[in-house]
Amino acid sequence: MKAWQITSDGIDALQQADREIAAPGAGEVRVRIEASAINYRDLMTVKHAAARGIPLPRIPNSDGAGTVTAVGAGVTGVSVGDRVASCFFQDWTDGACSPEAMASALGGALDGVLAEETVLKASGVVPVPAHLSTLEAATLPCAALTAWNALVEVGRLKAGDTVLLLGTGGVSIFALQFATAMGARVILTSSSDAKLERARAMGAAETVNYKTTPEWQKAVLDLTGGRGVDVTVEVGGPGTLARSVDATRVAGRIALIGVLTGGTIDPTAIMRKSMTVQGVYVGSRRMFLEMNKALTLHAIKPVIDHTVPFAEAKSAYKAMEAAGHFGKIVIAG
Ligand SMILES: NC(=O)c1ccc[n+]([C@@H]2O[C@H](COP(=O)([O-])OP(=O)(O)OC[C@H]3O[C@@H](n4cnc5c(N)ncnc54)[C@H](OP(=O)(O)O)[C@@H]3O)[C@@H](O)[C@H]2O)c1
16 A cells, blocks of 8 residues: 655655555554645654654654544454544543553654555544544544643633634634634634634634734733633744733633744743643543534534645645645645
């Protein structure tokens, strides 16, 4: 079967290879992958595999969905013909994140799913919600689950809360969809007025252009009567965190997710404002199943910016690098 492999650093070093596909062992399933969505993390892994200590060659990407073609011994609850999506962590079914879970990340510690077929744990896949195509479901394992974890588990979001979202990438657009479905008020930032308009059309109550308003945290404070938002989904990292802390209320919560920017962090304001700043690393299979119930109930469809054919996978990473996208970029088989 064909697979893309990281062979050294850089998008252009990705190579297509013919790989043997094993029969599924006990507790495993073989899946014909029909689509794989990319995340900023996959772009970073492809560009900086050596610094990340990734063993090479390595198949990239955590996110895939497709159809089960074989099941191993002892597998219950998953059958040939089922449509499934991969779990980012093959060994995180429930409870808190653990070193064992972290050692089971697809497209990092383990080979990923940018391949025609793959073998996954039966406990490392979830059923595709019936209202979604497999292509749409391929966007769920990382970005959607991270947004869900940030809002529901870490943010403990309630109807009426105000949420701050940064940018219009995969995580933030799923967070916009979940937060509006949950009855929260969303304030969203972007570098693009056209993207802000799209976000408002999707339910963002207020928007701020962080390029034309570099002190965007002040605009967010103004929009909340000087109080600050209840929950911030922080995808920016060190370069945006201080402003996010300013924009979040006393005793508010920040889900620390991203590394889009560099810099250093002064923790003083976090202490003074009695805030909870919690790291988020995607989420567990239990969270994925709960998220899929909400997706189904609210008939939420992932926002896909564009899809590229499997043979042109490199162009997907280049598009993400250019950051013109809104929502997700998908590689279809
Ligand atoms: N911890 C985890 O489990 C986890 C999981 C998923 C993602 N992440 C991280 O979260 C971040 C976002 O991931 P993603 O996959 O959603 O990325 P993505 O789809 O590539 O989104 C990138 C978007 O972020 C916005 N952005 C860039 N710099 C910004 C800044 N200074 N301020 C505000 N927005 C900015 C831009 O939006 P505009 O074009 O609208 O300006 C850009 O298009 C990445 O750092 C990724 O590694 C972490």
